[in-house]
Amino acid sequence: MKTVVFTDLDGTLLDFQNYSYQTAEPSVHQLGQQEIPVVFCSSKTKAEQEYYRSALKNADPFIVENGSAVFIPSGYFSFSVADQLSAQYNVVAEDDFEVVILGETVATVRQGIEQGREEANIHLFGYADLSLKEIQEITHLEEDFAQRAATRNFSETLLKGDKSGETFRRFQDLLYSKGLSCVSGGKFHTVMGQGSDKGKAVDVLTQLFTQEFGEVHTIGLGDSANDLPLLQVVDTGYLVQKPDETWLTTDNENIKKVAGVGPEGWVKVAQSLIAV
Ligand SMILES: [Mg+2]
Known part of the structure; x- marks a missing residue:
C-alpha cells in the first residue's frame, strides 16, 4: 500500500523559532528515496x-495558504487533474502546475477583515497593512522571506494587534458571518474563506493519490489548531510538541x-515509516 505524508511546516517540519529545515532534511530525503510523497500543507504561500x-x-x-489551493506539478499523476476534478472544483493551469x-x-478576505475591524472597533494588522520593514520586525524574517510571505492570493495573516480578549472574539464572529474563518497557526492567526481548510485540501489530494495508486495510507503531522482538520482526515494523525514541550x-x-518538539517529533514519525 502506498503511504502518503501530509505535513504542516512551521513548528512541525520547520523549527518554530528560526524556520530551519536542517533537523528534518535527512528524513525528507529518505522518504523521497522510498517514493513516499511528502506533501507540504501549510499557511505559507506558494x-x-x-x-x-x-x-x-x-x-x-x-497545499498553500491553509488549504486554500492545491498545487499539483503537471504530469505528476498519470491522468489530468482537471478531467478528474473540474466537475466539483475550480481547476486552473498555472506555470507548471x-x-x-x-x-x-x-x-474578498481583506474586505471582510476591513469591515470586521471597523464593526468590532479593533486594531489588527496583516501583511497588506504593514511595510516590509514592520513585517520583518514582527516575523524576524529576512527581506526576501518576508516578501514571499506577503505574496498572498487567498488569505491574510494577522501579524499585529491584540488577539486574546472579548473584542477579538467579536471580530472572529463578524468574520464568520461574512463567510470567512480565522484560525490560529501557532504564532499568528490566518483569515480565509470558510469553504477551505487543510482537511478539505488533504481530502482532494487523497482522492487523487487513491486514483493513481489504489489504496493509500495517509499520515498527517501538525502542531497547532489549524492542523486539526488535517489530522482528522488522515488515517493516522500526529501532533508534535510545541516549544514548551x-x-x-x-x-x-x-x-x-509524539514526544519531540517540532522537527524532532517529525523525524521520529518519518523514521517509523522508513523501511529498513
Ligand atoms: Mg504549525
Missing part, C-alpha cells in the same frame, strides 16, 4: 513553499502525540 520544496528537493504536490482552488480571493489540547483521542 512563493514560500516553493523555496522549501527547492531547498529540500521536494517535487510532490503542495494544475491548481485546485478551494478558497476565496485575497481581495506540551501538545495542543484536543479531545480527538485518535490523534497520536
